[in-house]
Amino acid sequence: DIQLTQSPSFLSASVGDRVTITCRASQGISSYLLWYQQKPGKAPKLLIYAASTLQSGVPSRFSGSGSGTEFSLTISSLQPEDLATYYCQQVNSYPLTFGGGTKVVIK
Amino acid sequence: EVQLLESGGGLVQPGGSLRLSCAASGFTFSNNAMSWVRRAAGKGLAWVASINGNSDTTPYADSVKGRFTISRDNSKNTVYLQMNSLRDEDTAVYYCAKCGVGGGTSCQHSGLDVWGQGTTVTVSS
Numbered sequence: 572d573i574q575l576t577q578s579p580s581f582l583s584a585s586v587g588d589r590v591t592i593t594c595r596a597s598q599g600i601s602s603y604l605l606w607y608q609q610k611p612g613k614a615p616k617l618l619i620y621a622a623s624t625l626q627s628g629v630p631s632r633f634s635g636s637g638s639g640t641e642f643s644l645t646i647s648s649l650q651p652e653d654l655a656t657y658y659c660q661q662v663n664s665y666p667l668t669f670g671g672g673t674k675v676v677i678k
Numbered sequence: 679e680v681q682l683l684e685s686g687g688g689l690v691q692p693g694g695s696l697r698l699s700c701a702a703s704g705f706t707f708s709n710n711a712m713s714w715v716r717r718a719a720g721k722g723l724a725w726v727a728s729i730n731g732n733s734d735t736t737p738y739a740d741s742v743k744g745r746f747t748i749s750r751d752n753s754k755n756t757v758y759l760q761m762n763s764l765r766d767e768d769t770a771v772y773y774c775a776k777c778g779v780g781g782g783t784s785c786q787h788s789g790l791d792v793w794g795q796g797t798t799v800t801v802s803s
Contacts, residue, residue: 605779605789607723614793615715615723620779626791658723662789665728665737667713672722 573597573661577670585678590646592673594659599639603663606635606644610655618657619644651677680704680792682774687797690764694801698759700774700794708732708752711777711785714759715793716770724770728777728785729757742768764801771796 574597584590594604602622607615617626619635622642632647646653654677659670686698700712714726727738727748736748747760757774776792777785 603787607790609717609723614773614795615775615790616793617779617789617791620789620791624780626779656722660723660725660789662786665786666739667725667728667785669723669725 572666573600573664573668575659575661575668575670577657577659577673580671580673582673582675583678584649584675586649586651588649590649590653590675592644592657592659592675594637594642594644594670596640596642596661600661600663602638603661604635604637604642605660605662606633607658607660608653608655609658615658646675649675649677653677680776682776682792682794684772684774684794684797687772687799689800689802691803692765692801694764695760695762696764696799698761698772698774698797698799700757700759702755702757702776705776707755709778710783711735712748712750712757713775713777713785713790714748714757714772715775715790716768716772716799717796718767718770721770726772727759730785731783761799764799766801769799769801771798 606619609615623635711730713728745763750757775790779789779791782788
C-alpha cells in the first residue's frame with residue numbers, strides 16, 4: 572500500500588501569510604495526487620487534482636505542485652475562511668490512501 | 679447541480695448490520711464510479727470501497743474486506759454500502775463521493791470530485 576505523510580499536522584498562521592503543506596508518498600505516484608479541504612462539520616471539498624490542476628470554482632490563492640513522491644499545497648494569502656483541515660490523497664493505485672491531514676488555524 | 683444524499687446511518691450493536699444508501703442526481707449516474715469514505719472522530723479520512731459504473735470492479739480497504747459490500751442500482755441512481763459484523767472501530771461519519779475529476783469517470787487515476795454531507799454510524803453496546 573502507498574503511504575502518504577503530510578506535514579505539518581498542525582499549522583497556525585496569520586491572515587495574509589503564505590502557507591505551504593507538504594505530502595510525501597512512500598513510492599512514486601506520478602501526478603495522481605489530489606488535495607481536499609474539510610471545514611468543521613462539513614463534507615470534504617476538492618481543491619486540486621492531478622497534483623496541480625485547480626478545481627473549478629476554487630480561489631486562485633490555492634495552488635499545488637510536485638510529482639513522483641513530493642507534493643505541496645500552497646495558500647498564497649491565507650484568509651479567515653481557510654480555517655480547515657487539508658488532506659492529500661493518492662489515486663495511483665488501490666487502496667486509495669489519504670494523508671493524515673493538516674489542521675490550519677488562524678492566529 | 680450534482681448532489682449526493684446519504685442515508686441509513688444510526689446506532690447498532692457490535693456484530694450487527696446496517697445498510698447505507700446514497701442517492702445521486704445531476705449527472706449521468708451509470709457513467710461514473712462511486713466511492714465510500716469514512717472519518718472517525720479525531721481521525722483523518724479513510725477510503726472504504728469503490729464501484730465502477732457497471733459494478734464489475736469493487737475494490738475494498740483491507741479493514742472492511744469480507745464484512746462490507748458496495749453495490750449500485752443504476753435504475754435508481756443509488757449506491758449502497760452493506761455493513762455486516764460491525765465493530766467499534768467502524769464508528770464514523772460515512773461519505774459517498776462521485777469519482778471522475780476533470781470529466782473522467784473512474785476513481786483510480788482520477789479522484790473524487792463531489793461528496794455528500796455524510797451519515798453517522800455508531801457501533802456501541
